[in-house]
Amino acid sequence: MTATTMPAQKMWQISARTVVYAAIGAALYAVAAQFSFLLPGTANVSLRPGFALVTFFGFAFGPVVGLFTGLVGNAVADQISGWGLLTSWNWSIANGVVGLLTGLLAASLVRSIPNRIVLSVVAPAIAVVIGFVIIFSDVWLGTAKDFGVAFADNYGPVVIADLIVACILTPVLVTAWDPIRESMGR
Amino acid sequence: MNVSPRFLGRGSWLSRRDPRLLIVGLALFVFSVVQVWDVRLLAVLATIAAVYYRSAAIPFRAVRLQWAYVLFFVSFVVIANTLLTGGELGDSGADLHVYFRLPLLNTAISAESLTYALAQYMRFLSMAAVGFPIAFAIAPGDIGPAFARLGLPYKFAYALELTFRFVPSLAVDMQTTIDAQRIRGYEWERIGRGPIGKLRRTIPLLVPVTMNAIVGAEDTIDAMDLRGFGTGKRTWLRALAFDRSDRLALLAFLVLFVTFTILSLTGHTRLWVPPFLLPAS
Numbered sequence: 001m002t003a004t005t006m007p008a009q010k011m012w013q014i015s016a017r018t019v020v021y022a023a024i025g026a027a028l029y030a031v032a033a034q035f036s037f038l039l040p041g042t043a044n045v046s047l048r049p050g051f052a053l054v055t056f057f058g059f060a061f062g063p064v065v066g067l068f069t070g071l072v073g074n075a076v077a078d079q080i081s082g083w084g085l086l087t088s089w090n091w092s093i094a095n096g097v098v099g100l101l102t103g104l105l106a107a108s109l110v111r112s113i114p115n116r117i118v119l120s121v122v123a124p125a126i127a128v129v130i131g132f133v134i135i136f137s138d139v140w141l142g143t144a145k146d147f148g149v150a151f152a153d154n155y156g157p158v159v160i161a162d163l164i165v166a167c168i169l170t171p172v173l174v175t176a177w178d179p180i181r182e183s184m185g186r
Numbered sequence: 187m188n189v190s191p192r193f194l195g196r197g198s199w200l201s202r203r204d205p206r207l208l209i210v211g212l213a214l215f216v217f218s219v220v221q222v223w224d225v226r227l228l229a230v231l232a233t234i235a236a237v238y239y240r241s242a243a244i245p246f247r248a249v250r251l252q253w254a255y256v257l258f259f260v261s262f263v264v265i266a267n268t269l270l271t272g273g274e275l276g277d278s279g280a281d282l283h284v285y286f287r288l289p290l291l292n293t294a295i296s297a298e299s300l301t302y303a304l305a306q307y308m309r310f311l312s313m314a315a316v317g318f319p320i321a322f323a324i325a326p327g328d329i330g331p332a333f334a335r336l337g338l339p340y341k342f343a344y345a346l347e348l349t350f351r352f353v354p355s356l357a358v359d360m361q362t363t364i365d366a367q368r369i370r371g372y373e374w375e376r377i378g379r380g381p382i383g384k385l386r387r388t389i390p391l392l393v394p395v396t397m398n399a400i401v402g403a404e405d406t407i408d409a410m411d412l413r414g415f416g417t418g419k420r421t422w423l424r425a426l427a428f429d430r431s432d433r434l435a436l437l438a439f440l441v442l443f444v445t446f447t448i449l450s451l452t453g454h455t456r457l458w459v460p461p462f463l464l465p466a467s
Contacts (some may be wrong), residue, residue, distance in 0.1 A: 014341050016410035020403045023348030024356075028399055030349070031357045037384055047381055049388040053396065068342075072349055080353070082252025083259065084317025086212055087310070098374050114376065141220045142309065145267055145302075153266050169392065176393045180401065 011107060012063050018061070022068035023157035025057035025099075029073030030080055035117025050077075051162050052169030054095055056100030059170060060078035060177055090137045098124075098131035098162075120174040131160050195323030198243035202430045205332035211238075214439040215316045216333045219309050221450035223457040225301060228308040233311040234442070242319040249322065253314075268293075268303045283464050294460065297463040326350055331422040340420045348406075356399055363395050399448040 032050025040053020054073065074095040079085040105123035135158065136150050144150035157163040195201040200208065215235070217350055246253075283297040324332070330347025334340050364372075367390050410416075427437070449455050 014416070016415045017407050019341055019415070020348065020407045020410065021344045021400070023352055024399050024403050026345075026349040027352035027356050028396060030353055031347065031360055032395075035388070045341070047385065049385060049392055052392070066351045068345060072346060075243065076349060076353065079321045082249065082255050083316050084212075085320050086216055087313045087317050089216070094297070102220070109381070122376075142223070142306070143263060144268075149267060155203055164381060168382065169389070169424060172389055173393060176397055177400070184404070 002019070012064065012087055013131070014064060018064055021057065021061045022065045022072075025053055025061070025065055025069030026071075026073035026076060029053045029069055030076035033073070033077035034080065047161050047165055049165055051095075051165045052173060054099045055102045055111050055127065055166045055170045056173040056177075058099035058127070059106045059120055059123060059174060060181075061103070062107075063100045063103030066101075066103040067096045069096075070094075070099035088143075090141065094132050094134040097134055098127045101127035101131050105165060116174065117171045120171045124170045125163055128159055128162045128166055132162070148161070166169030192248065192322060193240040193325055194244045194248050195319060196325075198241060198323060200238070200242040200319050201323040201325070203435065204426050204428050205328045206336055206426065207428070207432045207436055208320050208324055209231050209332060209336065210436060211439045212233075212316050212320060215444040216313055218443045218446040219312055221446050222309070222455040223302075223305050224455050225305050225308060225458060225460070227446070227449070227455060228305055228312070231442075231446075232308050232312045232315075235315040239315040239318060242323040244318060244322045249318065252318070256311070256314045260307060260314075263310070264303045264306045267306065268299050283459070285465065290464060297459050297465070298457065300463060301459045328424060328426070331424045331426055334420075334422060335426050341416065344415075344420065356395070359398060360391070363391055363398075368393060 029050050032053060033048055035050060036046045036048040046057055054066065054070040057069040072093050074092040075085050075089070078092070099152055102124050106119060109119060109123060113122055132155055135154050136147060137145040138150050138154055139147055144154055193201070215231075219228075219231055222231065282294060282299075284294045285296060287294050327347075329350050330343050333346050334343035338346075372387075372390050446455065
């Protein structure tokens with residue numbers, strides 16, 4: 001299985017297709033985020049299978065769709081649960097950046113990693129590690145007292161959990177999507 | 187699973203306001219609250235939040251699950267922060283007044299750490315109270331026009347509107363898929379073996395729902411293309427206009443933000459420990 005590239009100018013183009021895929025991704029993430037379970041042996045690391053939708057939409061449809069899926073999907077999920085649309089706005093931005101980076105990395109690493117399945121593991125993994133650095137802003141917002149707490153309480157757990165989810169479920173979604181994409185002629 | 191937007195505040199004072207007020211007001215309130223640690227000032231902000239929340243007339247019975255979630259999550263954040271900081275509060279500017287130390291963790295429980303925990307509770311609950319009306323006191327059809335009129339690019343605003351429209355139908359699709367897979371012997375609730383096993387159990391649910399949603403989106407894309415979406419500036423059927431009450435409320439939020447920013451810059455919002463919490467020396 002080989003990778004397909006998205007031309008640079010098409011990557012930033014916002015068409016009706018981009019808008020609808022972005023909305024579908026965000027709505028799916030908001031709905032799927034209601035399902036989560038605790039990682040055994042940890043106190044506060046919960047796995048959210050829905051997070052794979054952020055990396056999948058970024059990978060399959062580009063950085064704009066990935067950004068919107070993470071940013072708006074997380075905010076709407078918080079809104080549905082009652083936490084509030086903007087209460088954890090920095091986490092929504094972090095989720096959006098992960099989607100954006102996944103799309104960018106998928107396009108830029110395609111020559112180095114021609115195997116699409118391997119690429120669908122590597123790109124989200126790097127995006128998760130870099131993207132969630134934004135949640136260190138919790139220190140400024142007062143949600144975490146200092147960088148040590150932010151690392152132990154927020155960054156570390158969320159990166160571990162989302163790495164597991166993204167590295168397992170993104171390739172599964174890509175494998176399911178590729179034949180459908182070909183049959184649709186996209 | 188009911189995730190449909192519910193217009194619970196219909197007819198209330200807040201629901202009659204321009205939806206842009208609720209969005210901008212929340213942003214100004216959140217940026218005011220995050221600057222404050224003094225529980226006296228937080229009490230003022232919490233009172234404002236409570237009055238604002240009451241004006242949305244959201245029936246408590248309809249949102250008690252959401253409030254339970256908020257309380258659980260806030261408690262978790264507060265306890266984790268209090269335990270992990272170990273009572274070392276760098277900006278308190280004073281020595282800690284330690285009551286006792288927790289066994290095993292050796293965390294100091296002090297007057298300062300208790301005040302810090304209380305301040306966190308007040309901050310989060312105030313923000314949640316001001317955030318709730320966005321979910322329950324804005325007509326679902328007003329979301330897109332509100333964000334478009336706030337200056338967001340219309341394509342982004344339209345995507346936002348579509349997101350809110352897709353959520354209920356995708357939730358129904360999710361439930362239908364759960365039911366369909368259950369007939370085939372799939373049980374979401376059954377515990378899988380380890381985290382990988384648990385994740386694998388979500389595949390029969392996540393994959394069909396996602397692929398169906400993407401394939402089904404073709405109709406929406408075609409409809410938008412046929413109507414020339416993206417070829418020129420889009421107008422909205424719903425017209426929004428600020429009235430006098432909206433302007434006054436917005437001004438109040440702005441004054442609140444400016445006041446607390448000045449108080450913060452002049453060092454008046456730092457952690458304040460109530461005297462009755464300090465042990466007699």
